[in-house]
Amino acid sequence: MVSSKKKGKVFLENEYKKIPRIWDLRKKTSQEVHHTPKEFLFIGKILSKIDDSLRREDISLANGIRFFEKCSLDHEMLYPTKVICLSLLLKYNKKTKLKDYSKKILKSARSIQFLFKNLSKGGGLSQNYNLN
Numbered sequence: 001m002v003s004s005k006k007k008g009k010v011f012l013e014n015e016y017k018k019i020p021r022i023w024d025l026r027k028k029t030s031q032e033v034h035h036t037p038k039e040f041l042f043i044g045k046i047l048s049k050i051d052d053s054l055r056r057e058d059i060s061l062a063n064g065i066r067f068f069e070k071c072s073l074d075h076e077m078l079y080p081t082k083v084i085c086l087s088l089l090l091k092y093n094k095k096t097k098l099k100d101y102s103k104k105i106l107k108s109a110r111s112i113q114f115l116f117k118n119l120s121k122g123g124g125l126s127q128n129y130n131l132n
Helices: 004-018 022-026 030-034 038-055 061-073 079-092 103-119 124-128
Strands: none
Touching: 004 038, 004 061, 038 061, 038 079, 061 079, 079 103
8 A cells, every 4th residue: 555645745746747848848839839838827737736735735745845846946947837836835834945046036936925915815816906
């Protein structure tokens, strides 16, 4: 019987492999990247699934933190993916060593945290940011 800890690790490894990388974008023609390629739309679903699994405690916090740290530091990841991973890393691990990150990516990750914090207060994007 496989332990739940091992299952969680395997789940994370499989999800990590699904995340498109820079070289995947480079393989696309200029026509294909004119609109967001559909496989890149799945990045949010993958990261959201991991976030949900952490909140439900289906995977260990330590494994989740390692996943987001690896993702946020991976030079082959697309910049937006790295930013979201860092944002989630900061959510789950307040002791993250920030010296490993550029000021640009930190600012972007903190902006995402600010946005989601304010959205979670209710009202959605339209009401919180006067977009109607």
